[in-house]
Amino acid sequence: MLIVMKPTATEAEIQQVVDRIEEMGFRGHKLPGRQLTAIGITGNKGPVPAERFESCTGIAETISVTQPFKLTSRQMQAEDTIVDVGGILVGGHLFHVMAGPCSVENEEQILRSADAARSAGATFLRGGAFKPRTSPYEFQGLKEEGLQLLAKARERTGLKVVTEVKDTETLPMVAAYADLLQIGARNMQNFSLLEAVGRLQKPVLLKRGMAATIKEFLMAAEYVFSTGNQNVILCERGIRTFETMTRNTLDLGAVAVLKEMTHLPVIVDPSHGIGIRRHVPALARAATALGCDGLIIEAHPDPDRALSDGAQSLTFEMLDHLMADIRKLVPIAGRVLGTLPS
Ligand code: PEP
Ligand code: MN
Numbered sequence: 241m242l243i244v245m246k247p248t249a250t251e252a253e254i255q256q257v258v259d260r261i262e263e264m265g266f267r268g269h270k271l272p273g274r275q276l277t278a279i280g281i282t283g284n285k286g287p288v289p290a291e292r293f294e295s296c297t298g299i300a301e302t303i304s305v306t307q308p309f310k311l312t313s314r315q316m317q318a319e320d321t322i323v324d325v326g327g328i329l330v331g332g333h334l335f336h337v338m339a340g341p342c343s344v345e346n347e348e349q350i351l352r353s354a355d356a357a358r359s360a361g362a363t364f365l366r367g368g369a370f371k372p373r374t375s376p377y378e379f380q381g382l383k384e385e386g387l388q389l390l391a392k393a394r395e396r397t398g399l400k401v402v403t404e405v406k407d408t409e410t411l412p413m414v415a416a417y418a419d420l421l422q423i424g425a426r427n428m429q430n431f432s433l434l435e436a437v438g439r440l441q442k443p444v445l446l447k448r449g450m451a452a453t454i455k456e457f458l459m460a461a462e463y464v465f466s467t468g469n470q471n472v473i474l475c476e477r478g479i480r481t482f483e484t485m486t487r488n489t490l491d492l493g494a495v496a497v498l499k500e501m502t503h504l505p506v507i508v509d510p511s512h513g514i515g516i517r518r519h520v521p522a523l524a525r526a527a528t529a530l531g532c533d534g535l536i537i538e539a540h541p542d543p544d545r546a547l548s549d550g551a552q553s554l555t556f557e558m559l560d561h562l563m564a565d566i567r568k569l570v571p572i573a574g575r576v577l578g579t580l581p582s
Pocket of ligand 2: 343512548
């Protein structure tokens with residue numbers, strides 16, 4: 241159930257409702273909006289009788305939420321969530337591009353990538369320092385040294401850093417360096433990791449699992465949200481289907497559905513979404529036109545020699561060309577390209 245407070249409701253009235261929910265053995269989540277505050281209830285097995293709140297003042301209406309995902313649903317909050325990543329706002333009418341290599345490989349590679357991302361117009365530098373690879377014999381990432389190099393690149397360019405956190409053990413270390421914590425497709429249902437990032441206030445980029453339904457994806461976001469962290473950005477990165485000509489099947493339909501069902505920002509990863517360099521720009525353009533909130537794109541100074549995902553990584557020249565198209569499409573999609581503070 242969702243309790244919508246009147247715009248004039250005081251903090252004491254809001255707290256009284258939360259206390260009433262907690263007396264009933266459930267959890268009350270305050271969801272402050274631009275004009276009014278709503279309070280979500282979780283932990284209840286069946287419907288919560290609205291009469292229990294009759295003596296509370298300041299309530300505008302009670303709404304029963306029929307979706308299994310509650311806090312992340314549009315029923316709960318009609319307006320878009322805007323996630324503040326160190327002063328860069330993601331969601332709403334803004335559109336952001338995150339670019340960089342799949343993995344941080346060495347200082348020169350990441351600094352060159354950061355310069356290229358910045359001059360193309362990206363606001364985030366991506367790069368994995370802890371890589372969850374399918375084979376244990378493949379490059380596993382530079383770990384803390386990689387995080388330090390990302391921090392150096394941030395200092396040099398002002399770009400925000402998005403990097404993957406692979407497990408709860410390394411979470412404190414990764415959180416100390418990252419601006420945006422990426423949870424990879426392979427970890428979308430790692431519930432202890434979801435709860436652990438839920439206990440932080442650091443923004444989270446949650447990627448869709450390769451075999452996850454939209455509902456499962458939203459339920460994973462619900463874990464982070466219900467544990468206490470409302471700074472969640474979703475990322476569609478393709479799912480595994482019967483198709484073998486592409487690495488994954490980018491599910492742009494899911495983006496349209498997600499934008500309707502949830503108030504969270506939704507970005508698209510066209511690189512993992514197809515796995516084929518020459519086709520990445522077309523998917524990036526399609527996703528932009530569709531109305532997603534941003535893109536995360538792999539780009540590398542020498543893709544053919546990349547230690548991971550070279551086949552899907554753009555050259556910097558391709559990134560520049562793509563960005564020229566994105567600049568034209570963003571306003572058509574009713575958005576504004578987000579920039580770094582000057
Ligand atoms: C990545 O971003 O490099 C990555 C490993 O992505 P995913 O978790 O979507 O496979
Ligand atoms: Mn990758």
